[in-house]
Amino acid sequence: MGSLHISSTVSVLLLSLISVKVKTLEQPSHYSGDLPSACHLTCETSMNGTATFDFCKSYSELKIGGRCCFNVTALGALVLGIDLQRCGLSEEIFSSAIANMSNLLYISLEGNKMKNLQSSDFHQNANIDYLSLPPHFSCPGSNGTWLMESSDANSTICQFEQNACEVHNVTCPSNSHCVHSGVDMMECLCNDGFHGYKCLEQGNFPVTSFLIGITVPTVALCIFLYVTQRRHVIQHKVK
Amino acid sequence: MANQRELGHKTSVFFLTFFSYAFFHANRKAFSNVKTSTGEVWTPSLHNSSIPAPKPDYLWNSHHFFANSDEVVKFQGILDTSFMVAYATGLFLNGYIGDRVNMRLLLSFGMASTSILVFVFGCVCEWVTFYNKYFYCIIWILNGLMQSTGWPVVVACMGNWFGKSSRGLLLGIWGSCASVGNIMGALLVSSVLSYGYQYAFLITSSVLLCGSFFVFFGLIPAPEDVGLKGPDDEITYHSQEQGSEQREPLLGEEEDIRLPRGNNNLSQDEDDEVMQGIFYRGDNRLKNPSASDVSSASQEVMYDLMDVRPTSLSFWKACLLPGVIPYALSYAFLKLVNYSFFFWLPYYLHNAFGWPEKVADQLSTVYDISGIVGSIFIGLASDWLGKRTVVIMPMLILSIPALWFYQFSPNDKMINSVLMAVVGFFTGGVSSLISSAVSADLGCQKELSGDDKALATVTGVIDGTGSFGAAVGQIAVPYLQTSLGWHSVFYLFMICIFLTAVCVFPVFVKELRSLRCFCFRSCFIICGAQVQTHSHIQKYEEDE
Numbered sequence: 029m030g031s032l033h034i035s036s037t038v039s040v041l042l043l044s045l046i047s048v049k050v051k052t053l054e055q056p057s058h059y060s061g062d063l064p065s066a067c068h069l070t071c072e073t074s075m076n077g078t079a080t081f082d083f084c085k086s087y088s089e090l091k092i093g094g095r096c097c098f099n100v101t102a103l104g105a106l107v108l109g110i111d112l113q114r115c116g117l118s119e120e121i122f123s124s125a126i127a128n129m130s131n132l133l134y135i136s137l138e139g140n141k142m143k144n145l146q147s148s149d150f151h152q153n154a155n156i157d158y159l160s161l162p163p164h165f166s167c168p169g170s171n172g173t174w175l176m177e178s179s180d181a182n183s184t185i186c187q188f189e190q191n192a193c194e195v196h197n198v199t200c201p202s203n204s205h206c207v208h209s210g211v212d213m214m215e216c217l218c219n220d221g222f223h224g225y226k227c228l229e230q231g232n233f234p235v236t237s238f239l240i241g242i243t244v245p246t247v248a249l250c251i252f253l254y255v256t257q258r259r260h261v262i263q264h265k266v267k
Numbered sequence: 268m269a270n271q272r273e274l275g276h277k278t279s280v281f282f283l284t285f286f287s288y289a290f291f292h293a294n295r296k297a298f299s300n301v302k303t304s305t306g307e308v309w310t311p312s313l314h315n316s317s318i319p320a321p322k323p324d325y326l327w328n329s330h331h332f333f334a335n336s337d338e339v340v341k342f343q344g345i346l347d348t349s350f351m352v353a354y355a356t357g358l359f360l361n362g363y364i365g366d367r368v369n370m371r372l373l374l375s376f377g378m379a380s381t382s383i384l385v386f387v388f389g390c391v392c393e394w395v396t397f398y399n400k401y402f403y404c405i406i407w408i409l410n411g412l413m414q415s416t417g418w419p420v421v422v423a424c425m426g427n428w429f430g431k432s433s434r435g436l437l438l439g440i441w442g443s444c445a446s447v448g449n450i451m452g453a454l455l456v457s458s459v460l461s462y463g464y465q466y467a468f469l470i471t472s473s474v475l476l477c478g479s480f481f482v483f484f485g486l487i488p489a490p491e492d493v494g495l496k497g498p499d500d501e502i503t504y505h506s507q508e509q510g511s512e513q514r515e516p517l518l519g520e521e522e523d524i525r526l527p528r529g530n531n532n533l534s535q536d537e538d539d540e541v542m543q544g545i546f547y548r549g550d551n552r553l554k555n556p557s558a559s560d561v562s563s564a565s566q567e568v569m570y571d572l573m574d575v576r577p578t579s580l581s582f583w584k585a586c587l588l589p590g591v592i593p594y595a596l597s598y599a600f601l602k603l604v605n606y607s608f609f610f611w612l613p614y615y616l617h618n619a620f621g622w623p624e625k626v627a628d629q630l631s632t633v634y635d636i637s638g639i640v641g642s643i644f645i646g647l648a649s650d651w652l653g654k655r656t657v658v659i660m661p662m663l664i665l666s667i668p669a670l671w672f673y674q675f676s677p678n679d680k681m682i683n684s685v686l687m688a689v690v691g692f693f694t695g696g697v698s699s700l701i702s703s704a705v706s707a708d709l710g711c712q713k714e715l716s717g718d719d720k721a722l723a724t725v726t727g728v729i730d731g732t733g734s735f736g737a738a739v740g741q742i743a744v745p746y747l748q749t750s751l752g753w754h755s756v757f758y759l760f761m762i763c764i765f766l767t768a769v770c771v772f773p774v775f776v777k778e779l780r781s782l783r784c785f786c787f788r789s790c791f792i793i794c795g796a797q798v799q800t801h802s803h804i805q806k807y808e809e810d811e
Contacts, residue, residue, distance in 0.1 A: 200321060201312065209322070216321040225330060226307055229463040238470070246477040253485025257279050260272075260493040 062105045066125035067094035071115035080111040080134040109134030123149040136160045138183045147211040154208050159186040169212030203227040273495055280428045283486050284421035285444045290478040291417045292448025294385050297471040300456040302614045303624040304464035306339040332398040337749045344745035347610050349404050350411040351738030355731045357415025362727015365419040370488040377416025378479035382472040384410040389468020418730050423723035427489040439646020442703030446635035457628045585724040590709050595729045597770030598701050599736030600763040605698040606737035607744050620678050633684045634691035641696020655705050659697050660775045663768040666693030667761050674757035
C-alpha cells in the first residue's frame with residue numbers, strides 16, 4: 029500500500045487519509061491478523077472471570093484477543109497471558125502452540141486431557157508468574173522452581189517462577205555466565221568479549237595490522253637480502 | 268674488501284640458517300603449546316551425573332571429535348609420533364638429497380610447504396570445523412617430511428661457510444637456534460592464543476612463509492657460489508654445479524676474493540686461532556698411532572674406504588664413520604627425553620598444576636633458555652678440553668637426579684622454574700650440542716680426507732635416529748600419563764638418560780684415555796718450555 033502512495037500523484041493523497049483512518053479503527057477490536065494461532069483455539073468455556081482475564085483487565089495497556097492477553101508493541105503483539113482451559117489440548121499440541129511465545133506471565137491449562145507436563149514444554153518462558161494446571165498435576169521443574177505451589181480439587185497452581193541459576197547454584201565454565209532461560213532451565217552464555225565454541229576466543233584478531241605488519245618487513249628484507257647477497261652469485265655456464 | 272664482503276655473506280648465512288631452523292621449531296612448538304586448547308575444541312563439555320552438561324548445545328556440546336580429554340591426549344601423542352617418524356625418515360632422505368641438489372631451493376621449498384601444511388592443519392580445518400583423524404595424520408606426516416629439509420641443509424650451509432677453525436663456540440651459539448625457535452614460538456603463540464588457537468598456527472606459519480622468501484632471495488649455500496674460497500681451503504660443496512672449478516674470474520675484483528684462505532685467517536681473532544689449534548691438535552693426535560691404537564685401527568679402514576674419493580659420501584659409509592653410530596643411538600634416547608619436554612611440558616604444567624595454558628606456555632620457555640645456556644657452557648668447556656664426550660658424560664649423569672627432583676616440584680611457579688631450569692641446562696644443553704657441534708665434528712672428521720660432503724648426510728643420520736627415538740617417546744608419554752600418572756613418565760625419562768650415557772660410554776672411555784695421555788704430554792711440554800702464555804697455540808705448534 030505504501031509503495032502505491034509514493035508512486036501516485038496528488039489525487040492519491042485523499043485515499044491515503046482514508047486508509048490511515050481505517051487502520052486506526054481496525055486495531056483495538058480485531059487484532060486477529062497478528063496474534064499467534066494458539067490464541068484462536070476453540071474452547072468450551074469463555075475466558076471471562078479467569079485469573080488470566082483478571083490480570084489482563086488490571087492493566088489498561090493490555091488487551092484481550094481470542095484466548096490471549098497481549099500488549100501492542102512496536103514489534104507487534106506481545107502475548108503475556110494465555111488461557112487454555114478446557115480446550116481439549118494434549119501435551120504436544122500445547123507445547124507446539126506456545127513454541128514461539130517467550131514472555132508469558134499467565135498460563136491456565138485446567139480441564140485439558142494432559143497427563144504430565146515437562147519443564148521443556150514451556151520453552152523459553154522464564155518469567156511465569158501464574159501457572160494453573162489440571163488437578164493432581166505437580167508443578168514442572170524441580171524443588172524450588174516455584175516460589176509458591178498450591179493445589180485443590182480443581183487445579184494445581186504454581187506461582188512465581190524462580191531463577192534456575194540461583195535455585196541450582198550453577199557454576200558455568202570459565203568465560204561464561206549463567207542465564208535463566210526457561211522453567212527450571214538455564215544456559216551458560218559467553219561473557220562480554222568472549223565468543224566461539226566453549227567461549228574460548230576473546231576479542232578479534234587484528235587481520236589488517238597483521239597483514240601489513242608481516243608483508244612490509246618481508247618485502248623490504250627480501251630486497252635487502254637480494255641486493256646484498258644473491259646479486260653476487262656467479263652464474264655458471266651449463267655445458 | 269674481499270674480507271668485508273665475505274664477512275657480510277657469513278653473517279647473512281649465519282642468521283638465515285639460524286632463523287630458518289628457528290622458524291621451523293616455532294611451528295612445532297605451536298602445536299605443543301595449543302594442546303590444551305585443541306583438547307577443549309575437539310571435545311564436548313565435561314559432564315557427569317552430578318554436573319549437568321551446560322546448555323545451549325551448539326555452544327558447549329556440538330564438537331564430538333573425541334569424547335574426552337584422555338582420548339585427545341592419546342591422539343595428540345599419535346600425531347606427535349607420526350610427525351616424528353616422518354621427520355626422522357625425512358632426515359635420512361634429505362641428508363642424502365641435501366648433499367646433491369641446490370640446497371637453497373630445497374630449504375626454501377621445505378619451509379614454504381611446511382607453512383602451508385601448518386596453515387591447513389591449524390587454521391583451515393578450524394575455520395571450516397572439519398575434524399578428521401586421518402586427514403590430520405596425513406597432514407602431520409607430510410609436515411614432518413617437509414620440516415626435515417631444514418636441519419641437514421642448514422648444518423651443511425654452516426659447514427660450508429664456517430671452517431673447523433671457527434666451529435667451536437660459533438656452533439655452540441648457533442646450535443641454540445632450536446631453543447630460540449621454541450621461545451619465539453611460545454611467545455608468538457601466547458600473544459595470539461586468546462583470539463583462538465587457530466591464530467597461533469596462522470602467525471607461526473606466516474612467519475615461516477616469510478622465512479622461505481628470505482632463504483630464496485638471500486641464502487648462498489657455499490662460498491664458491493659468489494667466487495669465494497671455502498674455509499680451510501677444503502673442497503666444499505656447492506649447489507648444483509659440479510664443474511665450477513673451471514669457471515673464470517669475471518671481474519678484477521675476483522682476484523682479490525680468490526686470495527688464499529690463509530690471508531683471511533690473519534684477520535680473525537685469537538680465539539679462533541686457539542680453536543684451530545685445538546681441532547688440529549686433536550686430529551693430529553688421532554693420526555699418531557702411539558696415542559690410541561684403537562682409533563688408528565679404525566682409521567686405516569676408513570682411509571681405505573676413502574681412497575675412492577667419491578663425489579659425495581655414500582649413506583652407509585657415512586654411518587660407518589667412527590663415533591656416528593654410538594652418538595646416533597645415544598641421541599635417540601636423549602632426544603626422546605628432550606622432545607617429550609618440548610611436546611608435553613606446557614600440557615604437563617597445565618594438567619598437573621592447573622596453571623592456565625598461557626602461563627604454562629610462557630613458563631615452559633625456561634627449559635629452552637637454560638638449554639641454550641647449557642649448550643653454550645658445554646660448547647665452551649668441550650672446546651677448551653678439545654673433547655666433547657668428556658664433558659657430555661657428567662652432564663648426562665647429573666641430569667638424572669635433576670629429573671628426579673623435578674617430578675616432585677611443588678605447585679609453585681618459582682620453584683618449578685628453578686627445577687625446570689636445572690633439567691633444561693643438563694638435558695637440553697647436551698641434546699643441542701650433540702645435534703649441532705658433535706654432528707658437525709663427526710661429519711667433518713679427518714677420516715673424510717677433507718671431503719665435506721658427508722656433513723648433511725651425517726647430520727641427517729644422527730638427527731634422524733634421534734627423531735625415531737623421539738617418535739617412540741611421543742606415543743609412550745600420553746599412554747603412561749593416562750594410565751600410570753606423570754611420575755611414570757619421569758621414570759621413563761631417567762631410564763632413557765641412563766641408556767644415553769651407556770651408549771656414549773665407549774666413546775667417553777676412549778676420549779678419557781687419550782685425554783690422560785694428552786695431559787701427561789702437555790705437562791711435560793709446559794715444564795719443558797718453562798714459560799708459555801698461549802699454551803694451546805704452543806701445543807699446536809708442538810704437534811706440528
